[in-house]
Amino acid sequence: MGNKVALEARSIYKSFSGPVTVDVLKDVSFSVDRGEYASIIGRSGSGKSTLLYILSTMDTDFTGELLIDGVGVRDKTEKELAAIRNEKIGFVFQFHYLLNEFSAIKNVMLPGFKLNKVSEEELEHNAYGYLKDLGIEKLARKMAYQLSGGEKQRVAIARAMINDPLIIMCDEPTGNLDSKNADIVFNIFKDLTEKYNKTLLVVTHDLDFAKKTGRIIELHDGKVVSE
């Protein structure tokens, strides 16, 4: 393992231009080390989701520097960014975003197809392993639309892990779940950092959830106000 720092943001600015230019992010700088469990909190409109999309390389319209695993993402092509997302970043969304056309296990395997590093059998074995760790191996063959919200979110977490990413990013992972399922998801995340030594970056407005994480980055009006 080379770099200790998994992800580093250096004075990121972002503004939405329109009739009135709105600065969403102002001079955001922080870094996340490997194995860290960090959360970004802030009120609605504080720019936390925007920041997450920039960190995930999906949004490239910003100024400043973003380094993932020590490599700057500026001047990378769309294809190279996609490869970075595929290999180094796992993503869990608020709305589970599974592909309804596929079974749960196929959904988990999809990013693996793209990475194409292991055989399909091995990939399926890995995917099944992750589903088992999350306690939903029985649902592997079910179609995505047949699952409940909590089950979907766990499948999404398994999908985020399939390529053994450097960092897993979550956008309001519990925002759409009841407290019981939210607890399950939180415990899974905790296991991820403790058992698998994963790096996690969670965006949430749920202060209780954030308090249980290792580190809180608070955003207010596009600025990092406290760590």
Place this chain on the structure above:
Amino acid sequence: MRLKHLSDIALALMLARWKQTLVAAIGVTFSIALFVTLLGFMEGLNKLLDGIVLNRTPHIRLYNDIQPSKLQPIDISKEFKNYHNFISSVKPGKKRREIYNAQQIINKLERDDRILGLAPKITDQVFYNLGNIDLNGVINGLEVEQEAKLFAFSDYIIEGKYQDLQTISNSIIIGQGVAEVINAKLGDVVTVTAAGGEQFPLKVIGFFESGITEIDKVQSFASLSTTRKLLGVSNNYISDIQIKLKDLNIAPTLAIEYEDLFSLDAEDIQTANAQFETGSGVRSIISYAVGITLLIVSGFGIYNILNMLIYEKMDTIAILKATGFAGSDVKKIFISISLSIGVAGAIGGIFFGLLMSLGIDAIPFSAPSLPTVDTYPIDYGIQYYSIAVLFAMLTTYLAGWLPAKKASRVDPVVIIRGK
């Protein structure tokens, strides 16, 4: 990214909207089926119609035309070289229709490997005598076997055997029109008067019908020797040499060559039947235009359905991109959807096209001018099928390309934030 996995995703997306996909594929099937049927039918007809003329017409005909010499003495004279020649209405001199040294010419032509075969012929004016009335006619003296072999002579004999011309002396095959007028039956004897004035009784051993009344009313056929006797000419008299070539297209150049070589008049098939080539060409163009329009229309069908699919599957596209699929992967997925619709449609289209062609091929069709044909003609040329498939692939690719490009540009952030 393996092709198998891309196609897996494409297949899943297609199955999610299998009804529309099926409709698009049926559109392609329909257009390809019609394309091959239309062209097969049209080209079949073209070939049949051209065949009526082309099979019976010599590719090159060598003969002595009755016309004044192209080079008049005054043109050759050195004395009047710089003068303007205004002598008009020059008459031809006494010139026989006979081809001189016919046998030598035939021998020489037979060694020419561009020639498939040749048949000597005698043509002359005659009268059919019906009591006091004389009917105008044309007698054709043929080398019967060659004529049958090269120019499908036997196809047009509706009664009797053409071989009898050779075996029965003083025999004749008369046109159906002539036969009706002079009320002749098989085995009857008709009197024929040659232009020279000699009368000759000939036994009717068959009837001929080309389907063109004007021809059937005047033409009759006899063997070379019978015709020579009738016309009172020598044993090697020949007025025409009919040549069939291996390659029809060299006829015009070869005609000029023979004209110079043998000092005869030569007429090539393209000059003699220019209008047939034009007709076939135009018919082909029209059917190709209709067929290709059908294929383009089916392309629009695919375009529409893919566009719909993309709008419906925005979430899927966004998630694929968020999990690391590049725009080019998304593009490949949608183009492969489009191409699979195209391929499936094409396979179906070829199948149904062949079926429809077979159906048309079985419909009875009879025309008096086409004695060898009893069902509608179809040309099963592989080229129509290949063009259809090639063009279908092209249109489906293009129809898929635009929506696929749109899909590849979907911004996942916009979709995911929009929730």
